[in-house]
Amino acid sequence: MERLTKKWDLRFLKRAHDIAQWSKDPSTKCGAVFVNPDTRWEISAGYNGFPRGHDDDAGKYADRVYKLRNIVHAEINAIRNVDGICDKNLFQGSCLYVWPFLTCCDCAESVIEAGVKRVVSPVCSVEKLERWAESFRKAITMYQRAGVSVVQYDGLHEDHEGHFLHDFEMYMEHITSETVC
Numbered sequence: 412m413e414r415l416t417k418k419w420d421l422r423f424l425k426r427a428h429d430i431a432q433w434s435k436d437p438s439t440k441c442g443a444v445f446v447n448p449d450t451r452w453e454i455s456a457g458y459n460g461f462p463r464g465h466d467d468d469a470g471k472y473a474d475r476v477y478k479l480r481n482i483v484h485a486e487i488n489a490i491r492n493v494d495g496i497c498d499k500n501l502f503q504g505s506c507l508y509v510w511p512f513l514t515c516c517d518c519a520e521s522v523i524e525a526g527v528k529r530v531v532s533p534v535c536s537v538e539k540l541e542r543w544a545e546s547f548r549k550a551i552t553m554y555q556r557a558g559v560s561v562v563q564y565d566g567l568h569e570d571h572e573g574h575f576l577h578d579f580e581m582y583m584e585h586i587t588s589e590t591v592c
Contacts, residue, residue, distance in 0.1 A: 412558060415446070415451065415506055417564075417567050418469070419451060419553070420508070420531050420562065420564065421567075422511060423444050423453075423506075423508040423531070423532060423533075424448070424508050424533065424564065424567060425447055426442075426444050426453070426456070426508065427442040427443060427444045427456075427485075427508045427509055427510035428442060428510040428511070428578055429435070429442070429574065430442035430443070430444065430456050430458050430485075430510075431456070431458055431459075431485065431510045431511065432458075432575070433458045433460075433482070434458040434459045434485075435460055435467055435472060436460065436461050436472050436478070436482065437469070437470075437472055438461070438472070439459070439461040439511070439539075440511070441458060441484065441485040441509070441510060441511065441537035442456070442457070442458050442503065442508075442509070442510045443456065443457050443458070443484075443486040443488070443489045443506075443507060443508070443509050443514075443526075444456045444483040444489070444507070444508040445489055445490075445502055445503055445505050445506070445507050445527070446505060446506045446507075446538075447506075448460070448502075448504065448506050448528075448529070449504065450586075452506070452514060453487045454493070454501055454502060454505055455492045455501075455502075456489050456492070457485045457486065457487070457488030457489030457491070457492055457494045458485045458488060459482055459483065459485045459488070459492070460482065460483060460488070461481055461482060461483065462483055466479065466498045469546070472509055479582065484514075484515065484517075484518050486507065486509065486514050486522055486570045487518060487521055489524055490507075490521060490522075500526065502525035502526045502527055503525075503526035503529065504526060504527075504528050505525075505526065505527050505529075505530070506527065506528070506529040506530070506531060507522055507527045507530045507531070508531045509531070509532045510532070510533065511532075511533060511535075511536070512532055512533065512534075512535035512536070512539055512540075512543065512552070512582070513530065513532045513535065513547050513550055513561070514530065514532075514549070514550050514564065515543065515544075515546040515550060516546045516547075516549035516553060518550075519550035519554060520553065522559070522573070523553060523557040523559060528558070528559055528560065529559065529560045529561075529562065530554060530561050530562070531561075531562045532561075532562075532563050532564075532565065533563065533565075533567035534548065534563045534564065534566075534567075535567045536577070545549070564577050567571050
């Protein structure tokens with residue numbers, strides 16, 4: 412895991428952010444990227460949305476009760492995206508990058524069962540924290556009990572149009588100009 416430095420963490424968090432933009436959910440766009448820490452290769456990725464073949468028009472996302480009953484979280488979609496691949500240990504020892512906040516406690520269970528050893532996310536915004544705080548606390552407790560490390564970076568946020576704030580872009584420009592071994 413030592414190969415995944417802060418520089419790589421931020422690159423994969425940006426990747427999770429970019430994948431989150433594929434979600435049709437107008438209120439919360441979530442992205443997840445599983446990475447092999449030794450090779451720094453992406454194993455799988457996913458975003459939140461309704462199941463395959465499900466009618467996903469905007470009205471369905473506007474109905475909060477309907478949406479919460481039917482939406483598949485980004486982490487679960489990423490795990491399911493590799494269904495049928497022979498290697499059942501594909502996620503063993505991997506690192507999960509999630510955007511825009513930590514996994515919920517329900518997804519934490521699947522992440523732990525998949526064999527993930529490290530979860531990286533931005534620190535949750537105050538507005539989202541009000542709704543998700545209890546689930547995040549439960550997820551962190553589950554991760555601690557399972558020996559999964561959790562890393563959260565502060566200062567990684569979006570503007571009102573879904574773009575990274577300037578300080579993150581400047582940091583990304585700086586680190587991508589460095590020579591990578």
